[in-house]
Amino acid sequence: MNRHLLITALTAVxxxxxxxxxxxxxxxxxxxxxxxxxxxxxxxxxxTPLQTVNLKGDKGETTKTIxxxxxxxxxxxxxxxxxxxxxxxxxxxxxxxxxSVPVYKDGEYHDDTVVYAMIAMPADAAPGKKLPGLxxxxxxxxxxxxxxxxxxxxxxxxxxxxxxxxxxxxxASPAFADAGSGTWRSVPYGSTPxxxxxxxxxxxxxxTAEATALKAFALLKTQxxxxxxxxxxxxxxxxxxxxxxxxxxxxxxxAAGFSTYGSGFYDEDSAWKLFLNPATxxxxxxxxxxxxEGWKNQGISKWLTYLDAGRRAGGIKSxxxxxxxxxxxxxxxxxVVKTLQAITxxxxxxxxxxxxxxxxxxxxxxxxxxxxxxxxxxxxxLTPGGNLVPxxxxxxxxxxxxxxxxxxxxxxxxxxxxxxxxxxLSAPPKADRQNDLQVNFSVTAAPGVTLQMPKLYYSxxxxxxxxxxxxxxxxxxxxxxxxMDGNAHSYSATIPAGIAKQNVDxxxxxxxxxxxxxxxxxxxxxxxxxxxxxxxxxx
Numbered sequence: 167m168n169r170h171l172l173i174t175a176l177t178a179v180x181x182x183x184x185x186x187x188x189x190x191x192x193x194x195x196x197x198x199x200x201x202x203x204x205x206x207x208x209x210x211x212x213x214t215p216l217q218t219v220n221l222k223g224d225k226g227e228t229t230k231t232i233x234x235x236x237x238x239x240x241x242x243x244x245x246x247x248x249x250x251x252x253x254x255x256x257x258x259x260x261x262x263x264x265x266s267v268p269v270y271k272d273g274e275y276h277d278d279t280v281v282y283a284m285i286a287m288p289a290d291a292a293p294g295k296k297l298p299g300l301x302x303x304x305x306x307x308x309x310x311x312x313x314x315x316x317x318x319x320x321x322x323x324x325x326x327x328x329x330x331x332x333x334x335x336x337x338a339s340p341a342f343a344d345a346g347s348g349t350w351r352s353v354p355y356g357s358t359p360x361x362x363x364x365x366x367x368x369x370x371x372x373x374t375a376e377a378t379a380l381k382a383f384a385l386l387k388t389q390x391x392x393x394x395x396x397x398x399x400x401x402x403x404x405x406x407x408x409x410x411x412x413x414x415x416x417x418x419x420x421a422a423g424f425s426t427y428g429s430g431f432y433d434e435d436s437a438w439k440l441f442l443n444p445a446t447x448x449x450x451x452x453x454x455x456x457x458x459e460g461w462k463n464q465g466i467s468k469w470l471t472y473l474d475a476g477r478r479a480g481g482i483k484s485x486x487x488x489x490x491x492x493x494x495x496x497x498x499x500x501x502v503v504k505t506l507q508a509i510t511x512x513x514x515x516x517x518x519x520x521x522x523x524x525x526x527x528x529x530x531x532x533x534x535x536x537x538x539x540x541x542x543x544x545x546x547x548l549t550p551g552g553n554l555v556p557x558x559x560x561x562x563x564x565x566x567x568x569x570x571x572x573x574x575x576x577x578x579x580x581x582x583x584x585x586x587x588x589x590x591l592s593a594p595p596k597a598d599r600q601n602d603l604q605v606n607f608s609v610t611a612a613p614g615v616t617l618q619m620p621k622l623y624y625s626x627x628x629x630x631x632x633x634x635x636x637x638x639x640x641x642x643x644x645x646x647x648x649x650m651d652g653n654a655h656s657y658s659a660t661i662p663a664g665i666a667k668q669n670v671d672x673x674x675x676x677x678x679x680x681x682x683x684x685x686x687x688x689x690x691x692x693x694x695x696x697x698x699x700x701x702x703x704x705x
Contacts, residue, residue: 190414190480190511193471197367198415201380205419210388211264211381213283219261219345222311226342229313232261253289257323260285261345264385266378269335269350270359270369281378282310282345283332286323287391296393298421298579299386302331303379303401303408307355309333309343318567325572326580330386334378336360336371337404350374361441361450363468364460372473376415379408383416395421396579398484400571402426403496403545406488407475410505413486414478422485422578424571427497427545429488430476430508433466435500435633442466476501479508485578486512487586489552489568492519492623492673492693495544495634499671500701503692507700516586518690519673520547521623521638544634550618550677550686569685584612586687587678589620590654603661603696607674608654614681620644622659624672627695641672666696 192199204210221230232252252259262283268275291297300322304315310333322329333343335350336358343351350371353359358371367373387394399420401409406428413423433442440446444462451458470477486509490502499519509515523546547553551570576582591607611617622641647656661672675690693701 192415192481193477197373197472198377198380201377201384202415205380205384205387205416208384208388210384211266213260213262213264213285213385216261216263216282216345219282220311221313221316222309222342223313226339255320255324256289257320258287258289259320259323263346264332264381266335266381267368267374269348269371269374270365271349271353275368276349278348279335279350279374279378280347281333281335281350282343283330283382283385284310284316284319285328285330285385285389286319287328287389288323288326291326291391295391296396297326297328297391298396298398298575299389299392299394300327300329300575300579301379301383301386301397301399301412302329303399303405303412304331304334304338305401305403305405306337307339308405309338311343311345325576327575328386328389328392330382330389332378332382332385334375334405334408336373336375337408361438361447361469362461363465363472364457367468367472370469370473375404376408376411376473379412380415383412383419387419398422398424398575398579400424400426400567400575401428402567403428406497410475410482410488411473411478413484414475414481417481418483420484422487422575423482424487424489424567424574426489426547426568427491427494428475429490429497429502429505430474430479431501431504432474432476433470434476434504435498437496437498442470476505476508479505480510482509482512484512485514486516487574488517489547489570490517490519491523491544491546492521492625492638493524493544493634493636495632498633499693503701506692516588516689517692518547518549518675518688519693520549520552520688521675523548524634547688549675549688550679551688570687573680573685573687583680584615586689587611587615587617587676589674589676589689589691591674591691600667601663603663603666605659605661605674606656607658607691608656609676610654611678612653616679617655618677618679619646620657620674620676622661622672622674624661624665624670626665627669627671636671661696668696670696671701672696 219232220228223229263280266279266281268277269279310331319329319331333346339355340351360370360372362370397420399409399412406425409423409425410428413420432438448458492499524544552568573583577585588610589607622644623638624641625636625638641659644657644659671693673691673693677686677688679686695701
């Protein structure tokens, strides 16, 4: 008879895995600290209203020009400066620019960084009423003049939030971001010096991006309509990295963060791992052997200390959620898992790994190459509450980002709705690969939330596969026990020894549906491995 390795009482917030973790403290001489001090002093960047804004399409083409004046243009009425205010669909929008930190180029710093920002809020908010705030951080190659980004801001503002978003130099597409100005717009997206610390940390344009995001947070916090204790941050891809980074930098100044795809620990396993490995990073330096020696001897360590979001994750004190793809080619699962392990001080921690989110090779729709969620990449959350499956994709149905972002922030920042469901099981030891692996777990849901049947997914690890090509198989035979402990439902599943012995990654995922027509949500455990316990890049 097979022995069973019993896995019981695990928490999805990793309390077992992370027991005994050291308290977080920021690194010495942190270049971000003066900007954080400005936030604490309510010092915000000075804004300049814009008279004209060109909205852009997916390829950077101008689709509409909003011009100052009192006349109505289609569905837009735009007031000239100094108000610089647009009223659209009962949402007040201010189009402004502000000056950010200098960028480093050609051996010197250029103090001419001006970025475009939007400030939006509901037009019918009661006088004196404080509203929750939301900072939206765009992804790599995106920009705030992009029409879908405008639409996203309008959706959140219409739902009762004060919203700020701005272009992030080093992450934005400078060629299309013509509402801003300065040296940062002279370097094409993808060519910016993000992985450098020469002559210092501020030379990295990722520092410029995160410093700009901190200034945008200060701008949001100081809006008179904002409740400073109810501010959230949300971002996708590089914006997800920025969300993780800022929540770590700002601690309890943030109430809730939602990072889609973004993580830290790029040296663990990511699309940028080669840049951060001394054995493989030489290609960045061409005919500069001295630069390469400096980078591999001190530069990599310094970059990771100050600019890796995973090393900052211990500073997260807000509620926090990471929506990850189990097939992500950029932010790969081992890096996400290690980031989750580093988040030891959050008010709550939830997350998911969406299975089989690689692009559909049969999808020939050109519209799926572009858009807020590019579904011809592995950047997909194809679970309830995520972006929709390719065959039914529609940008108009995405809602406010991932649909479940609305559920998440509405509950934590507005007190509306119900909390996310949680999964509890124990962190498994290394499996005895000669025996079955039994997984016992419970799922707790708030009243009025209907659970779907949980799923256990597994994927066989081979030496030749990559995370983006992994096939996640749903294990048959998950069963529900008859008893309940309060609102907790009990379940069990068995991974047969014949599967477990093959070096298998596995995790449990559960979705729910919400009352009153709200979107569904999904949570999961971290990804475990039948050999190493928790999945790693070197298993």
